[in-house]
Every structure is written in structure tokens, then in C-alpha cells.
Ligand SMILES: NC(=O)C1=CN([C@@H]2O[C@H](COP(=O)(O)OP(=O)(O)OC[C@H]3O[C@@H](n4cnc5c(N)ncnc54)[C@H](O)[C@@H]3O)[C@@H](O)[C@H]2O)C=CC1
């Protein structure tokens with residue numbers, strides 16, 4: 001690589017932040033990985049940052065934004081968000097929270113079928129980086145692309161973010177489907193019908209339909225709903241095995257964002273009168289109102305309709 005090494009600060013040293021740090025180190029950039037448990041203060045790790053990448057879970061986004069607003073962000077910095085979640089207080093996506101807190105900075109969304117354990121094993125993968133500022137997105141593309149990690153650019157940050165976020169709700173349902181051993185036909189039907197549900201919500205919120213057929217949409221839906229590595233899938237699988245949510249979460253490695261996302265999604269759908277049958281059953285299941293079998297039965301027994 002001929003480009004000058006950049007200073008990249010990653011906020012959130014969980015599974016995804018750590019894997020992204022390894023990717024960014026590939027081209028000899030100066031990577032600083034910060035978590036709230038680090039001895040350094042946040043101010044000292046963002047000094048001179050060319051890129052500030054947030055890989056905190058949804059619960060950490062607003063607290064981190066508030067901390068950064070009290071500091072001076074370097075003028076040239078690009079903000080990157082890799083969180084897949086919805087804010088329960090505002091129902092907004094992380095990129096919208098970042099952009100409204102830092103209106104003068106480019107915000108880039110990084111999202112794709114990227115199970116961090118596979119990336120850590122250096123298995124091939126692809127992702128999308130999206131921004132209304134294409135120059136910023138292309139800068140991030142070059143920083144993170146390696147011969148094992150192919151990075152595509154698009155100009156729909158909201159759609160890119162919503163694909164990766166809303167599929168977590170479906171991944172819980174997919175885990176239930178596999179945990180109940182419902183078979184390949186059922187799984188194909190679930191994922192295929194989930195896509196228009198995601199698109200219905202995503203386009204209502206302002207995303208472009210085409211984005212949901214790309215890596216961050218269909219791509220991430222396939223990866224997460226078919227992998228036992230997915231924490232959201234593990235939640236559904238465990239529920240289908242008769243475990244309680246508390247038991248599952250006690251042994252889960254990292255965050256299953258789909259639980260919070262289901263609540264926020266159902267809130268949005270209720271307020272805006274959007275039809276989200278799969279999310280509704282996941283919501284009722286997570287609240288303990290119905291069993292996994294009842295959730296399946298309810299989906300199958302709805303009024304017949306055209307495709
Ligand atoms: N692990 C994966 O395969 C992938 C994860 N993601 C997304 O990335 C985000 C993080 O996921 P993981 O790293 O797997 O989760 P994790 O649970 O391993 O790490 C979460 C990180 O957020 C930090 N955090 C949480 N609340 C905070 C707060 N109030 N202040 C400061 N930091 C706080 C934690 O300290 C931790 O470093 C999630 O939104 C997830 O959906 C996206 C793609 C892949």
C-alpha cells in the first residue's frame with residue numbers, strides 16, 4: 001500500500017471492534033482500540049484520529065456520543081459506525097444519532113455478513129461501507145479492504161444499516177426454526193418472507209429498496225440466519241430447546257442486539273401501522289407470552305394472501 005498510514009481509533013473493544021482492529025492493522029495503520037475499561041481516557045485516544053469507528057453495542061452509542069461531544073474531535077475525522085441496533089429512546093439508527101450529534105463530520109456505516117469469529121479466522125468475507133459522502137466511504141473502503149475482506153461502497157447509509165439491524169430479529173426466528181427442526185422448506189419460507197417485511201419497514205423509514213438485496217441486506221440475512229455463530233440465532237435456538245431467555249443470555253458470548261431491536265421495531269410498526277408478522281411473533285415469544293410452537297402456528301394460520 002502506498003497510502004500514508006492513518007490514525008484509527010476504535011471505540012468498543014468487544015468481538016466486532018477487536019476484529020475490525022485486526023483488519024485495519026493489515027495496512028500498517030495506527031490502530032487504537034478503546035473500551036470503557038481501558039486505563040486511557042477517551043480524549044487521549046481520539047487526538048489526531050483520522051477515523052473514529054464505533055463498534056459499541058446499541059446501549060453504548062448514546063453514552064459514547066455524549067462523551068465525545070464534550071471533547072474536541074479532530075477536524076478531519078471520519079466517523080464510522082458498525083453497530084447494528086435501534087435506539088429505544090428515539091427509535092433512530094446509530095448513524096442518525098451520530099450525524100445529528102456531529103453534523104459537520106462525514107458518517108460512514110459499515111455493515112455486512114460479517115460474523116466476527118470467521119473474520120478472526122481470516123476466512124474470506126465482504127462488507128458494505130455506505131455514506132452520503134462517497135469520498136469518506138471510499139477512504140474507509142481502502143482502509144479496511146484486504147485480500148480476505150472485500151469492501152463495497154454504496155450511497156444509502158440508512159438502508160445499509162437497517163438491513164444489518166432488522167435481520168437480527170429474523171435470526172432469532174431462524175434459530176427457533178432450526179431448534180424445532182422444522183426443516184429446510186420452512187427455513188427458506190421464513191427467510192424469503194422476512195425480506196419483504198424488512199423492506200416494508202426499511203423503505204418506510206427512508207431507505208432504498210435495492211440496498212436490501214445487497215450484502216448488508218440479503219447477504220447478512222443469509223449469514224446470520226444460517227449460522228450457529230450468530231448470537232441472535234443462538235437466542236432463538238435456545239428458546240426452541242425450552243431454555244428461558246435469562247438462561248440463554250447468561251451463557252451468551254457478547255450482545256444479541258435482536259432482542260432490543262425487536263422491541264423498537266414493534267413499537268415503530270405499531271405507531272406507523274406497518275405489517276410485521278414475523279417480528280410480532282418474535283416479540284411475543286421474547287416476552288414469554290407464547291411458546292415457540294405457538295409462534296410458528298400463528299404465522300401459518302394467518303389469512304391466506306397473494307405473494
Ligand atoms: N460480533 C459480530 O459478529 C458482529 C457484531 N456487530 C455489531 O457490533 C456491535 C458490537 O457487537 P459485539 O462486539 O459483538 O458485542 P460485544 O458485546 O462483544 O461488545 C460490545 C462493546 O460495547 C461496549 N459498550 C457497551 N455499552 C457501552 C457503554 N455504555 N459505553 C461504552 N462502551 C459500551 C462494551 O464495553 C463492548 O466493548 C453490535 O451492535 C453488533 O450487532 C456487527 C457485525 C458483526
Ligand SMILES: O=C(CO)COP(=O)(O)O
Nearest residue numbers: 112113114115230231232
Ligand atoms: O451481524 C452479525 C453478522 O453479520 C453478527 O450476528 P450476531 O450479532 O447475531 O452474532
